[in-house]
Amino acid sequence: MKRFDTIGQYGERTAIYADRAYSYDEMIEAADAIAREVGDRTLVFCLCANTKESIFGYVGFLRGRIVPLLLDAAIHSEQLQNLIDRYRPTHIWANREHNQLAQEMDTTYGYGDYALFECPHVIEHELHDELALLLTTSGSTGSPKLVRLSYDNLFHNAASIVSYLNINEDDRPITTLPMNYSYGLSIINSHLVSGATIVVTEASVMQKEFWQLCRNQHVTTFGGVPFVYEMLQRLKFETMELPSLTKLTQAGGKLNPDLASAFTGICERKGIQFFTMYGQTEATARMSYLPPDQNREKAGSIGIAIPGGELTLRKETGELITAPNVVGELVYQGANVSLGYAEALSDLASGDENEGVLYTGDLAYMDEDGYFFIVGRIKRMIKMHGNRISLDEVEDLLRAHGHECVCTGTDDELYVYTLHDDRAAIKQVIKDMMHTRGVTILQIDAIPRNESGKILYAALPKRELVTT
Known part of the structure; x- marks a missing residue:
């Protein structure tokens, strides 16, 4: 599974549905061609939108051991330039009509609406051998502070998510979140390694085209942050006819209790599994989930640790908290904990600074049954x-x-x-x-x-x- 090296087994199955269906074989052929054009292991920027071109580029970079920094395609030009100046990528994979890049750089390769822009003044990057991917922290996409993720981080987390969501070849998720956001990317990773079909669209849940696509392509699942669920409530989601939908996931912040209760009821009536989850970019994506059968009894809980992970609580002194209902800092341990941060080019050569342990900065307590509840942030x-x-x-x-x-x-x-x-x-x-x-x-x-x-x-x- 490491670096998407096993997805070729899915062959003629549909990997991506965008303007048409693209098989795993087609995706791999396009992805590997993009990576070959970059060549050696180096640093590239990928300006992401929910398009086949973004996903194929990302898959190709990982398969080719090229390290991408995933950024929002709409990133402000000044923020993009600051990141280019700081990290000096050799190439940028972006829409071929990107004004700033088209004026300043030559293109060496094109696929669909995207092109590979070649950066001037190329340097040779010193990259740690396990460094796979860079993501921005949850603040501004223009922040120079990046999260360094390894191949093990990405694919251990994908395997855990596959396990507790029971993802298989028959799943058909639709994109609702940016792929440069860890939650959105985790949906792509976990479904591609499972041989599922991802329905890719830039339409939002507020557009009729989104729901038409859901029906036409028999979408089985989608995910959303709290804001998405607020929009779904306004759209009267409970009245929609979506017979193929079997799973909804929610992360990216705590859902309003009334809204969580409402969607628990809606999903029960519609026969949909509703998973609320918790995670941070620093842990690749997911750290815990609440099993759907506990949505009412454990309302407000972030649930239990994902398979292969462990959650504990610590006092300010560092002492382990074992008693229920005592508040402390939530600490996560698992193979998905990032290598650390990067704030400069030289940091890309650094090794594993976290050693599998993440102090989340969240204050929480554990109930008598081992379910965790967040009460606030230390900061x-x-x-x-x-x-x-x-x-x-x-x-x-x-x-x-x-x-x-x-x-x-x-x-x-x-x-x-x-x-x-x-x-x-x-x-x-x-x-x-x-x-x-x-x-x-x-x-x-x-x-x-x-x-x-x-x-x-x-x-x-x-x-x-x-x-x-």
Whole structure:
């Protein structure tokens, strides 16, 4: 399975459905041709969209032991240039009409809508032998801080996901997430190694074409971050006729409890398995999942560790927590834990700095049955007048009182953001329940999110409107 070296066994089975069906044999032929044009083991950038060209390039790079950095095709030109200057790729696999690249670089090869742009001033990269892939951290795609993933990371995690989701050749997922996002990429990896057929589209769940494609191509599964499920609720997903759909997956943040309960009920009525999952890019993708038969009894839980992984809790002192219902930092151990970070070209030669252990930065507890529940982020903690406050818990408190808010803050400064004209009511809840001062409540037009739907807390405004 390492480097997609066994997928040739699927031969004439359909690997990708895009403008038409492409067999595994066709995909491998195109993928290997792209890699041959790059040649030696080196660093390339892949500007990703949900297209056959992006996927074929990615598959070819891994098969050819070429290390790709996966970036959003819509990355801002200045951010892209900063990354090029810092990491000096030899080639960039991108849409042949990419304005910035087409003006500055020559192309050496083309396939479909994509071309291989040759970067000037090529250098010889020193790459660690196990380095397979680079992904951006969950923040800005223009950040120079990258996650270094090995071949073992990628394919151990894919095997675990195949195991607990019971993925097989008959599965037909449809793309709903960017492939440069670890969750979206994990769907591609786990289904390709299983001989499944991936229905590839750039249409969103808000477009009729997406649902028409689902029906025409007999889609069996798709995944989404919380924002996607909010959209599905608005679209009245429960009324849709999708007889082939058998599995839904959710990750990328905690689902609103009411929304989680609603989708549990919808999926039960429709005979669909609904998996909520937890992961981080630093662990390739997945670390835990909640079995669908526990969705009601263990509502709000991230579940149990994936096959081959282990979850534990640690006190601030590093001491292991074994008792139930005691909060500590969630620690994951497994073969999918990344090698470490890269912030400069020289870091690409570094070895395994994590040694299979990831301190997640999440605060959690374990119940009596061994199921884990996240209560907040260590970095999402502030002190208000000497008392530690979890920003996630403030959001949960306000949600419990009917207010959908997001919160940021620094010590002795708490900012609450709402989309509605309910600032007075929020102020009253905070006064009654938290007994704290120095809270600024702001009404905004929209909550800033990245391409995978995660809230961009750093992009929230700081202008004062109402202060309690």
